[in-house]
Amino acid sequence: MINKLQLNNFKKFHDETVRLNPDGLSLLAGANNSGKSTILQALAVWDFCLTVLKNEKGEQALTPAHSGQGVGLSDDEFSPIQVPSLSHLWTNLTNQVKGADGYTLSVMPTWKNEAGEERFLKISLALANDRLFIKQTSSNIETGEKTPRMAFVPPFAGIVAKEQRMSIAQRRLLTGSGLVGGVIRNLLFELESENQRKRRELKDPGGRIKNSELRKLRESDPWELLQSAMGRYFQSNLAVSPFNDLYHNYIRVSLTKGEWDKTKIKKYPKFKPRDLMAEGSGFLQWLSVFSLALDPETDVLLLDEPDAHLHPSLQTLLISELESIATNGRKQILLATHSTEILRWAEHSKILTFKNSKARYLADEGGRMGLFAGLGSEFSPRLDKLKRTKALLLVENESDIRIIKLMAEKIGTPIPDDVVVWAWTGSSKERKQLYLQLKADIPGLKAVSIRDRDDLAQNNVDGVSLRDKSEDNSNPELKLRVWQRRHIENYLLCPAAIARAAKVELDAVTTCLANHHAIVIPNNFTAQDVHQAVKDARGKDIIEVGQNSIEKTFAVSKFKIAGELSEVEICDDVKVIVADILSMFG
Template sequence: MKSSSIQSKVALPNSKEVSHEGHILIEKLELKNFKKFKDETITIGPNGLSLLAGGNNSGKSTLLQSLAIWDFCLTVLKNEKGEGALTSGYTGQGVGLSDDEFSPLQVPSLAHLWTNLTNQVKGADGYTLSVMPTWSDADDQEKYLEISLALANDRLFIKQTRSNLDIGDRTPRIAFVPPFAGISAKEQRMSVAQRRSLTGSGLIGGTIRNLVFELELENQRKRNELKGPKGRIKTSDLRKLRDSDPWELLQSAMGRYFQTSLSVSPFNDLYHSFIRVSLVKGTWDKTRIKKFPKFKPRDLMAEGSGFLQWLSVFSLALDPETDVLLLDEPDAHLHSSLQTLLLSELESIASRRGKQVLLATHSTEILRWADHSKIMMFKGSKVKYLGNDAARMGLFAGLGSEFSPRLDRLKKSKALLIVENESDARFIKIMAKKIGKPIPDDVVIWAWTGSARERKQLYLQLSGDIPGLKAVSIRDRDDLAQAQVDEVTLRDKSNSNDIADLKLRVWQRRYIENYLLCPQAISRAAKVNLEDVQHYLALAHAIVVPQNFTAQNVQQVIKDARAKEIFETGENSIDNVFSISKFDIADELLPKEVCEDVKVVVDDILAMLE
């Protein structure tokens, strides 16, 4: 085993290098004794975006880290031993590193890379940890490269232990972005090989300016080529360039989402030591930023972590030199609205450019809207893609961040109320208090817009972890046929349900707001005459509220009224005409004005606590 520096054999900045066309994508990953995975084979969707989801310490980051370490070790072996060290016929020694030369991720000690910190096995040669991805080459032939690690006397040794590669075979080019990697204060000009070396060493933050510089430089080359002798680009060619060129796409994303553009200063290695990339703020005008008149461009370092995380992710996603992009919670510093945009943009880039993006996330906003076939679930020792849309419900039971406090409460109370949104629960609680049956805080509220079938699946997933769980699900009838709702119990007849501890209920009236169309309560809330309210409802919305408004067999016109629109939509809405909210009206309800349907649901909820 030989010790050496990982930076000793990189190309010079002015060396000529050629980017490869087509991308090498990973199809399978075999892990042995790596952190929590003792002996695991994981299938990876080879095309487009995959979302890695699961609870804390479920293995999401571990999978990404294993590939980052594999790429780091590949770089070291190639630099120190030459390309032959990666091929099937190699029989030489491995390469030894000190702990300060190991940079793809931070660990308390190198022993933490091994399962249960067990890095020595009797009778073995010491190389007890291995990572082996498998991929297909341009001829659709399966290729693999296993790299193994050993730890002896606080030194890490790496070696190729299984391979079918030949000299000249390409391997996947991987970039790993941990949760906000940050950027360095200054960047010298680097060659592609130097950037790849730093990327493989987990030092993405030191290459972003170089990457932006390369994207802009290639864009200028294309523009000059398209201008030709006439000195201008045809409109059709310019449109194609803007739709496909990485620099154009990056600038468009920066402009649309952050109202900024990137400005790269000219670089000449005779005069300049560092690459300068500044930020220009202004207003986005379809294809470019119109700079604010008095804005002074500033260096990227001045920007917030959300913007820098976005820039790092997008630059690497668009980089022609990246085949596989590993992202560990890139949404951590982003607003929820930007999280879904991030997902959409990455999915588009990955599919259009034939790249592979593996993104670990806890974001329920991202997981809620992603196609289930793109979600890889980590649970226990199992790692697999979701087989159907309903299966995503089980994810939320295992997610930590947003749901763990709620799940802790649910394990104690075993009483769950599933509503369409938090405001529905607020209405129910207000009306329950009016009739002298307040709902205790022990009842856990779960806002979910899913169908009855999806809610049933959610209950089954949760009850698997919480024995004895009871649940009431209540949702608007919307356009469901009246005959599909039991007039007395509010049971949802559209979905079969034989689970005694799960009550699937539907409001008989179109929306929960229909139970607030009480002229007397509206009159009190708005401090106007009852006759004025009745006249308004009849004239503006063609509704005459009958005396039996609270009854379950109230006239169908009251059940079918579009109360959401009546309360909030247009100049004739209650909100606009009387300047009161739905909650103002709910607060003014008298016990005798609370509808029978509401009382049925309240009784169902309280029965869970008996």
């Protein structure tokens, strides 16, 4: 697969060589307009131009011996990507250079053939009188030698109501224009047709397939793998209606819901199959990406923000499945993303970062944390303020800081307004790396990190300072702290405050806690050495999860409870954290 890409005058890149991991999944990450999509588009354009040259001039046009003229195209024949005009393919829209032959834009990928020998093919473009000219300008491939086959998938656009059977050229035009939804039924039709052909070949004279052969088919065939993923993740399967171009106008694909039973869906009794058109954009995005990834005709899959319409849980599943496909199918997948959820858990060596028109894979874990600082406008105002105040408070989510501020006001020591709050569920180790990356750009930065203990062993938390003993805390400008109690909500389990907030009798609260949550709050509730049962209670669940939660039972929020706590009801752990914040930031 592609191990190096050399670009000259292509959109974002004037003269740049990008090295790529030739196998598996690479995640392209960086700020808007940093060049992520440009890399994908360059390869899509190269693949399109290669196809044009082969069809118009024959395979010899790709070899070193060929020196003929280029192939001309009108702007409406150019289909791999969507651009306002063909001049937008060039850096700064400059397609004429004095002294040059007119072919001033070039894309040259390098890969290894099956014998392990390095191959390259440079394709150059010229623009004259609104016509695009394409030719091979440097190559070492031989006639008939295989070249990488690519598929480019821009962000998903809506599915059409009726989808005709299309040629490869028609599908390429729609896909390159961002209308992947317009070809999804064609993709599914081809995968299902190939699966049916394989099944016919495997059947014995009695029409049966041996269990061993069926198992192999289910483990390797793209359609079988797709149906399995659909069943496991969406409790659905797909049915492609028979198609004959002599009397069928449109491809029909319906979806059925049911219970997944290891190898098939057991349909819900009253469920009526429906067309894909009825499904949401996130589901259809997932389906189109997965179908293309499984397509045996594709060696290199170019995905531009396929996670855009997906819930974070589906983003993680998609990446996991794509990694499996890339590994087992020996494919290369390049995926551009802004998703911090994806980038947070990916191996750093798979993340290709873009900054200052340069693309490099992360060298270590620390680089991943610094990357977050440039991922879109969500972080920009926060970073601007951070550069001014140099005061960073890391919490798990926005609700945590609301609770801390309410309790800090109760004890007469409010949190300063100039402290920058950064909500993130990362571990203390990850937060430390983020701090170090930010400090490299913001000298003098100070930070306090506070997170739930969750399932961290109690002996990893200092019982007085709340220091995270599992991490090095020697840096005086960074305090890594962990609540002694499982969740911050554990510090709200004060029956008297809950009763006041809900305007109910105290007995009603204590009864609810005892009968539904098996916990009795002791008199020393605020002490750091409170009984372990209070520390280990699942405070978040008790307060806000389920019909028997405090919120549901008494119609009162955790913020209302925090606001009702008196000074003497504020736990000592909270006072330690507030003191840490004030001592660090003044």
